[in-house]
Amino acid sequence: MSRHPEDERLAASHALEVTIYSRPGCHLCEEAIEVMKPLLKEFGATLREVNIDQDNELGERYCWDIPVIFVGKHKAAKHRVDPKQLRRQLEEARVRGKTIATRILDGRPE
Numbered sequence: 001m002s003r004h005p006e007d008e009r010l011a012a013s014h015a016l017e018v019t020i021y022s023r024p025g026c027h028l029c030e031e032a033i034e035v036m037k038p039l040l041k042e043f044g045a046t047l048r049e050v051n052i053d054q055d056n057e058l059g060e061r062y063c064w065d066i067p068v069i070f071v072g073k074h075k076a077a078k079h080r081v082d083p084k085q086l087r088r089q090l091e092e093a094r095v096r097g098k099t100i101a102t103r104i105l106d107g108r109p110e
Helices: 006-010 027-043 056-062 083-105
Strands: 017-022 046-051 068-071 074-079
Touching: 017 027, 027 046, 046 068, 068 083, 074 083
Parallel strands: 017 046
Antiparallel strands: 017 068, 068 074
16 A cells, blocks of 8 residues: 655754644634644744645545644644643654754754
8 A cells, every 4th residue: 555645744843833734614723723723833833734625645544533633743732732732742842853854964964
């Protein structure tokens, strides 16, 4: 079975890139975004919203679990976002990002 292009994008995403899989009209998705906004700003993280209704495979994969949130390539939450847990995950992502950047600058592979 081949990987979905979204899997490749997610695997290559920056440590502080937050992805939310959602669909229009999803109240839990809207709530999750509102909870995440101040933390995204605080950490300088970016948010990428993916509408699962625009892709059959993603729709099947996440249909009953939205919202599903990834921080970098790591699954962070589904259904509801706990701000304390997300803060910890963003702190860990920031450390991972700095570690990877240091390795690259030192000429060491990831």
